[in-house]
Amino acid sequence: MGVPTAALFLAWALALGCAHPLTHSKPEGAGGAGDPHGAEPPGNDTDLAQLCADGGSFDAATFSENGTLLLFRGDQVWEVSFRGPRPHSRPIATSWPELGGPVDAALRLHRPHSPQEHRSLLLFQGEQVWAYAGGQLRPGFPRRIEDEFPGVPGGLDAAVECHPEDCGGDTILFFKGDRVFSFNVALGVTKPRAWPALGPCDAALRWLGWFYCLRGTQFRRFQPRTGDLLLRDPRDLRDYFIPCPGRGHGQGNASWGDAGDRCSEMPFQALLSDDTGRVFAFRGNLSFRLDSWQDGHHPWPVGQIWPGLEGPVDAAFAWDGRIYLIQGSQVSVFLSDRDHRRVQGYPRPLLEELGVPRADAAFTCPGSAELYVITGDRIQPVDLSQTPRRVGDPVPLPHDGVDGAMCTRDGVVLFRGPSLHQYPGPAQLLAARQPAPPRRIAERFFQCPQ
Structure with missing residues (x-):
């Protein structure tokens, strides 16, 4: 052997x-x-x-x-x-x-x-x-x-x-x-x-x-x-495999500090569940896989997972085989394949693509063309099935700020600081008057000790 x-x-x-x-x-x-x-x-x-x-x-x-x-x-x-x-x-x-x-x-x-x-x-x-x-x-x-x-x-x-x-x-x-x-x-x-x-x-x-x-x-x-x-x-x-002193690609990651430590409880800036069931969280210039606990949780520089992308991601969502990554007033679109190929013509202005000027968080639910954009303490729907996009009126959220959001078949999850709040679905989130009970992100997604 x-x-x-x-x-x-x-x-x-x-x-x-x-x-x-x-x-x-x-x-x-x-x-x-x-x-x-x-x-x-x-x-x-x-x-x-x-x-x-x-x-x-x-x-x-x-x-x-x-x-x-x-x-x-x-x-x-x-x-x-x-x-x-x-x-x-x-x-x-x-x-x-x-x-x-x-x-x-x-x-x-x-x-x-x-x-x-x-x-x-x-x-x-x-x-x-x-x-x-x-x-x-x-x-x-x-x-x-x-x-x-x-x-x-x-x-x-x-x-x-x-x-x-x-x-x-x-x-x-x-x-x-x-x-x-x-x-x-x-x-x-x-x-x-x-x-x-x-x-x-x-x-x-x-x-x-x-x-x-x-x-x-x-x-x-x-x-x-x-x-x-x-x-x-x-x-x-x-x-590549063993953290040998002075060798290879294991060197240099110490500069990531707490941002690269899954248990550090630093806030994540964006959250994403794509069409294939992969779940990503973005923190600074790093991208984490959250669905791969059996293979370990690994952060990567965003440019190595999303070719050509640089800098932090503010909001992210997936729809119709594509992944949308929002940075400031711009949005980049990638295919939901293993190599995450960037779609030609992007980045584009967010206002032209989605009809909103900025986003703190965004999510779509499986099988739905309805996008929910969160800005400050407001959430508003965007119909992705129409061009130009039809943007609905904003309604108040039971939160005064959200870092990231995603929707899966298990419900809607909002990230805020070191905590997450889960709702059965968009309707329950829109009807809520008080935040759902908080849970630790590090414990729920990264199996970190209490």
């Missing part, structure tokens, strides 16, 4: 070539990644030096159930976090006493229609597989790999889950030597494949929709249906 490693510092960094992702530390008292019972020890320079050594490689890597990165080597497992404690190691047997010893491959299972299995941590060793949920071994495990995944051999090198949007259905890709075994979860059928361009993988990892093959101290990004390489040249893991 070789060097599976970490996705906490990667995805769009590699998609764009030079991003600076930022990981997070686990909430205090939440316990180790596989061990929910005890507090994690502080990291030390020795652990970090071992991770960053030239000859350092890993047997397996995956994310824990709470979204942090696990790196396996020999009888040890590391938990890696860019912010907070330094990377630290502990014996595998501490968290998974039934297993012990080295593991060949690891993955977090993606089966949203099977709650008992969904997000289980699978660890592979020899001819067997162990499945853990909540740090506990699931009943009936360990099992033979071929019994759990018919047609998949033992002695694996790597494994990674592939979601329907990436592979057309829930799939697991297993790697052994120069062969790939694609297991269809719904059918229980395995199809062997040969991907000569990709070659052997010591570990494989999915993070925020991108797939990585890791070998030695290097990695490549690949297309999960064909094995085609999406990065021409291999790159060094320690420049």
Whole structure:
């Protein structure tokens, strides 16, 4: 085995070539990644030096159930976090006493229609597989790999889950030597494949929709249906995955200060839920993903997620496959695809595009062409289905100011300072005379401790 490693510092960094992702530390008292019972020890320079050594490689890597990165080597497992404690190691047997010893491959299972299995941590060793949920071994495990995944051999090198949007259905890709075994979860059928361009993988990892093959101290990004390489040249893991002193893209994020700390309770200036279910929050020059807790919460400079955009975002909303980002008196429009391509002809004056001069917050609800624009303590509707836009009369809000807003199938959420206020829908918000009870944004969206 070789060097599976970490996705906490990667995805769009590699998609764009030079991003600076930022990981997070686990909430205090939440316990180790596989061990929910005890507090994690502080990291030390020795652990970090071992991770960053030239000859350092890993047997397996995956994310824990709470979204942090696990790196396996020999009888040890590391938990890696860019912010907070330094990377630290502990014996595998501490968290998974039934297993012990080295593991060949690891993955977090993606089966949203099977709650008992969904997000289980699978660890592979020899001819067997162990499945853990909540740090506990699931009943009936360990099992033979071929019994759990018919047609998949033992002695694996790597494994990674592939979601329907990436592979057309829930799939697991297993790697052994120069062969790939694609297991269809719904059918229980395995199809062997040969991907000569990709070659052997010591570990494989999915993070925020991108797939990585890791070998030695290097990695490549690949297309999960064909094995085609999406990065021409291999790159060094320690420049992207591990916060090694003096190396790579992990440097420089300290300048973000509290703005880059998900638990700092600094206000967010805008909030967005797009047509694909992704949720973003904007703070200063950074953009956070809020729906990806299982992959970690990562802020990125807005220009790396929204090409060509610079500076803070004041308001944001999505409609008809497009994302609208408002900055002062201007609005930029991007397509709701993975690459967030900017629509030609933008930015444009906000007044020309929407019929309003400015916006402190804005939101649309799923399936509706009605936009709600919040300015100060007033909210007014805008009919997006008509050109020019038809703007309704403003009505008072039960708030004297709002930083950001969004509407999902769960209701309307308003961000104000460190708190959020939730309403069942626009009608209830417009009829409200008192603010809904506040909740902490950091706790609700970022799983931060109280």
